[in-house]
Amino acid sequence: MEEEVEELSPNQINGPSKVEVIPGSGQSSVIHRTLGDKQDSANCGKDSVKDQLSKSESTDGGEGRRMRELSQMVQGVWKTSSWWERYGIDWMIIGLASCLLPIGFLCLRSQSLFLCALGTVLHGLAYFVFTVKGGGHMASHRTLCQSRTWGKFWATFFVEVCSCVPAQAGEEGHVKLHHGYTNIIGLGDSSIWKAPYLSCLIYMFVAPLALPILTVFVGFKYVTQMPLVPGLRSLFWMIFGLCSHFHLLVHVSGLGYSSALGCMYLSRALLAVPFIHVNIFQHIGLPMFSASNRPRRLQLMTNAVLNLPRNPILDWTFGHSIISCHIEHHLFPHLSDHMCLKVKPLVSKYVHDHNLPYHEDTYMSRLHLFLSNYKELMVLAPPIAQLVEFH
Structure with missing residues (x-):
């Protein structure tokens, strides 16, 4: 398995305005929410934002070590799999669809x-x-x-x-942008x-x-x-x-x-409605980060991605990596759908053992959330979240 993991820079706190503990994160991490400058964000082009991201890269031994350790564990599962x-298994599903x-x-x-x-x-x-x-x-x-x-x-x-x-457009927008900068405002923030x-x-x-x-x-x-x-x-x-x-x-x-x-x-158009729902349920409403203050990869993906429960129809048509293993998919995008499902217990246990959030919610619960808070989630600009890690 050729896993290329992009290392994300640790956060740099400039003065929070509100403190909120992430559900499921234990006592190891706290989210500080501040309202970003929408005008600056709008005027900042993607190239300049990427420059800011590259300049903000720094080393964080703890987070980097954890991501490498988890990657080695997942790679071990991959190597022992047939x-x-x-x-x-995924080709069988595609063949049955044919x-x-x-x-x-x-x-x-x-x-x-x-x-x-x-x-x-x-x-x-x-x-x-x-x-x-x-x-x-x-x-x-x-x-x-x-x-x-x-x-x-x-x-x-x-x-x-x-x-x-x-x-080419699909890979640029989804693989490089959305996966490389998940929930980074102005880049991979699902605003599309x-x-x-x-x-x-x-x-x-x-x-x-x-x-x-x-x-x-x-x-x-x-x-x-x-x-x-x-x-x-x-x-x-x-x-x-x-x-x-x-x-x-x-x-x-x-x-x-x-x-x-x-x-x-x-x-x-048969499954267009759940397709849109799934795409907004699993990222929007979760912490969003600014270009200059973002966590490393493991923290970013566990905070900014959500898993839905398994569903026979959606699992088969959309794939495990989009439904019940979305966190695993964002952490290890080079794994197939079935392999994401296979490593899910390992990833879930590791994340919980290290007091990181592991967001899971039901389809109906997310639907109710979006129907009740549509303006806040889908119309207004999201607040910026900044993480502080306590050791």
């Missing part, structure tokens, strides 16, 4: 409304396995296989052909999922249904920002994916043009 555990496609095409040929609905649902489940489990996480993080060549191939297939997003001009109920239950259309427009927008040759290559695969799905529905299922477009939309 290929089936590392990759095979089997749903021909069944779905056959169901859509029927005149029965029930079978047509079933075919659309099967297509939707397969779509989210390919685009979220396969493309959104595993292919982007190159966790589907060890080969770099095959890893690039699967990233092109799952991200560009299936998801209609340039693989916020739409403050929408009301709570519209955002939570209606707006996600526009995701299939918005994804296509956003994907094409990314293409226009890429160099010519890579952009044309990504554009070709994105158009190829859309056209292939449309023509299969027309020529295999026998649907008319409008029915085929409707089926494409419905299948791609």
Whole structure:
């Protein structure tokens, strides 16, 4: 396992205004919340923020040692695991999702409304396995296989052909930015999922249904920002994916043009609502950090990431690393979904033994929190959190 761990700088406290103990963190850490200067934050470009981050790097033997120790323990589990555990189980799930496609095409040929609905649902489940489990996480993080060549191939297939997003843009935004700077305001703070001009109920239950259309427009927008040759290559695969799905529905299922477009939309919107919910539940509402004052990696990920309980449908379509093992995924993004699940007891025990927070909450509890505090969480700027470590 080639684990490249980015070391994050320890915090530097400049004078807190409010003290709040992190739930589940014991007595070893305290959060000091201060309101950041929104104007300075808005005017600070990403390049300058990254410069600030690199300048603020310093050594913290305790935190660095803990992260290295945990990494060695996880690496030991990885080394003793079989290929089936590392990759095979996840490929089996992707293979089963592939089997749903021909069944779905056959169901859509029927005149029965029930079978047509079933075919659309099967297509939707397969779509989210390919685009979220396969493309959104595993292919982007190159966790589907060890080969770099095959890893690039699967990233092109799952991200560009299936998801209609340039693989390069997905890796830049998700792997390098969100994972490298999780909950750092102005970088990886999940603000991409916020739409403050929408009301709570519209955002939570209606707006996600526009995701299939918005994804296509956003994907094409990314293409226009890429160099010519890579952009044309990504554009070709994105158009190829859309056209292939449309023509299969027309020529295999026998649907008319409008029915085929409707089926494409419905299948791609099937799990759009929980997809948006999961993306905001697991980071927004947790501590946010400024660019200049951020904890080291182990503290950052345990404070800024939350796990949801296991769910049979979401585990299968989105993957363990997005649902019940999100903390493990952020700590070790090069592990496959199943390996994140396998190391979860080890990571959880280590984190608890060292009095670090390990956030877990139910889907319904988070939904109630966001419905009750939508303005504070999704409209207003989040407060900055600064950690003080007591030894």
